[in-house]
């Protein structure tokens with residue numbers, strides 16, 4: 633089933649002077665279902681244990697993480713006008729579908745012999761703690777993490793070699809997720825702009841920047857530890873495991889290195905997710 637809603641350009645004049653000019657894509661809810669089969673190979677990303685560990689570690693955080701995003705944004709749903717209200721609904725529908733498919737994928741990872749319970753428990757504990765914070769803090773955290781998913785999604789669609797040798801059905805699932813992350817990349821941000829419209833600019837920036845720093849530290853550290861733990865279960869330990877993951881992040885393909893400039897952009901005046909207009913990636917992803 634496909635549902636869609638138009639994305640409008642936010643109107644908060646002060647912060648958005650430099651906002652994307654003509655960004656007006658459509659959020660399409662593609663209710664797709666992917667493989668429910670076993671993984672075709674334990675190292676399903678081209679037989680590469682390090683790439684596989686990085687993707688598996690990311691996916692393990694998605695079902696609970698996306699549920700948290702949904703909760704964080706939904707709190708503000710009743711306060712906003714159109715078109716943001718419709719965008720939030722579409723955002724929630726997309727994230728629900730992503731969670732479902734990554735849950736199925738994570739089950740396949742477990743069936744391939746990985747013990748994922750410990751990593752899942754860590755994610756549950758971190759998010760449990762996050763839920764004790766005020767709603768506006770959760771929204772700022774969601775907005776920061778949505779910037780991460782949008783940055784990774786952009787990279788995944790721009791550089792198809794990253795998943796070129798992966799199991800095609802799984803690569804398809806990750807690209808579907810990437811497309812929808814780009815489409816809804818501004819929803820949490822626009823919700824934040826609306827929720828904080830009466831805040832002084834400096835306070836707004838401080839909370840936004842602080843939460844980005846905290847989320848970056850936690851997200852990177854936890855996903856890194858997740859990858860190292862999965863590699864340990866592959867029998868790859870010590871410097872070999874660390875070197876392999878760090879090389880993947882900062883060398884080739886450079887998943888972290890290549891998002892650095894967009895990460896910095898988040899802190900600059902006038903930032904808005906649609907300042908980088910990557911709608912063409914959605915159209916070409918097919």
Ligand SMILES: [Fe+2]
Pocket residue numbers: 698726727730731809813
């Ligand atoms: Fe998602």
Ligand SMILES: [Fe+2]
Pocket residue numbers: 701727778781813816
């Ligand atoms: Fe998202």
